Amino acid sequence: MATPEDAQADDGSDGRLLLLSDEDNVLVARQPISAGETILVTGVPVHIGKDILLGHKIARQTIAESEKVRKYGAPIGSATRAIALGEHVHVHNMKSDYTRTHIIDASDEEKSR
C-alpha cells in the first residue's frame, strides 16, 4: 500500500490528490479543494461543483453502475449509479457490499455547530 509521502498522484492529477494504489479508481483529497476550482484529474480538466473536504474521494475514471469502487487497491463498495471522471464519490453514488451506511440528514451549516 502506498504511503502519503509517495502517493501523490503522478498521473497528471492535481497535487492535492493522493493515489493510494495503481489499481484504484478513486483519488483521495489530502487537502480541501474548493467549489468553483477547475483541477486536473489524470490530465483532464474537471470543474469542481461542491467543496471536496479533506479525506474525501473523487473518481479517477468513469465508474459504471454496480462497478466496484477501489481504494487502497481493494474494493470498498459498489457504485449505485454511473460516476463521471472527477465526480465526488460518496454515500450518494456508492454503497457498501456488507452493511448499509447510516447517515444523519443535516445541512453543512447545522453540522458546523
Add this chain to the structure above:
Amino acid sequence: MSRQSDVKATELRGYPRSDGRKGIRNVVIVAYLVECAHHVGREIVSNFRGKDVHLIGFPGCFPNEYAQHMMERLCTHPNIGAVLLLSLGCESFNKFSLSRIVAASDRPVATLTIQNNGGTLSTIEDGTAWVGEQLEALKAAETVPMRLDELVVGTVCGGSDGTSGLTGNPAVGRAFDRLVEAGATCIFEETGELIGCEEIMADRATTPGLADELRASVAKAARYYATLGYGSFAPGNADGGLSTIEEKSMGAYAKSGSSPISGIIKPGDIAPTGGLFLMDVVPDGEVRFGFPNISDNAEIVEMIASGCHLTLFVTGRGSVAGSAISPVIKVCANPETYRKLAGDMDVDAGRILEGDATLDEVGTEILTLIMEVARGTKTKSEHLGHREFILTYKSFEPIGPACLPTAA
C-alpha cells in the same frame, strides 16, 4: 537491587505484582457492582480529585459470566494497587468470588455493602476513609526494572474519517512493528471494523489454522452486524469522507502494522507470549445483548482487561476519550482536527498529509511517547481527568486451540 544485563531493563520501571506482571501506574480502584451503588462510588472518588483513584463498575443486576470475568481481570490489572468493592446488597454480581480473587493477588481489598453499612452517607464516609489509607500506603510502593517485552499495548480507533487510514493508523502500525520486534505484546481490534480485510489479514497468520480462525472471526462479525442492521459505522465517519464499512475497515486494518499475526484473543484473555494479536470482540452464538461494543470506551476497557498497560487511540474526527486504569495516547490523523483540538491530542499525525513529517517519523514519535508514558508521564486525557468506563452484557465461548498456536 541488582542490575540486569538487558539494556532495555533500564529503560522502564514498573510496580511488581504477584502474577509476575508489572504496572506502569498504581491506581486505587473503586468498583460498583450494580448501578444502585454507582452514586456512592462517584461520591467517594470525588473526594480524591487529581489522585489516582478511579471509578469502574458494572450496572446490571442480572448475572453475566463475561462481566464477572472482566471485573476480575480489571481489578487484578497490573496498573491496580488496591480495590474497594461497592455492593448494594441484593444484586446478582458475585462479590465474594471477586473479593477472593483480588485478595489472592496480594492486593488490599475491601467490600462495603450499602444495605449493611447504614446507607449512603456512612458508606461514602467509610469508603473515603479506606481509599485514603490505601493511597497513603501506596506511596511507599517500590518499582522494579521492567523490560519492553513485558509491556502490553492495545490500539483502538474511533471517530475515524478519510485521514485515519492515511496517517494515524499506518503510523501506529509502524510503532507496532517495532514493539513486536522488541518482544512486546500488541493487540488490535475490532473484527466488525475488519470487514473486507479478512483475506489480506489471513495471509499474515503464523499457521493455516489461525488463518481460518481469522477469516471466521470477521465472518462472525459481518453476520452479527447484519442481524443488527447497522455496521460499526457512525454518521461522523461519512462526514469525514468514509463511504462504507469496508472503506473504514481498510483504514482501521492499517493500525495492525505488517508483523505476522500470532493469535486471536477474546476480551479478558491474556496473550501467552509477545507478538501481534487480534482481539475478537464480537460475542459468540445468536445475537443476544445488542451491539458488541456500544461505543469506543467499551473497546478500550476490553483491551485493558486483556492486560494493556496503555492504549493507542487513533482519531480523525476528534475523540476526546480517555479511560480508567490505563492511559490512552491519542493520535490525531486529521491536521484540521488537530488544530481545533490540540489540547486533547498527544500526537499530530495529520501533518504527514501536509508534507511536514513521514509515517516513519510519526511512528518513532509514537514509540517514544509510549516509553515516556510507561515511565509515568501523563497523557493529555490523564491531565484532563478523563476516566471513562463502560462495561455491558456479552457472552463468549472460550477461544479455540487454533487461535493461539504459540500457546500449545
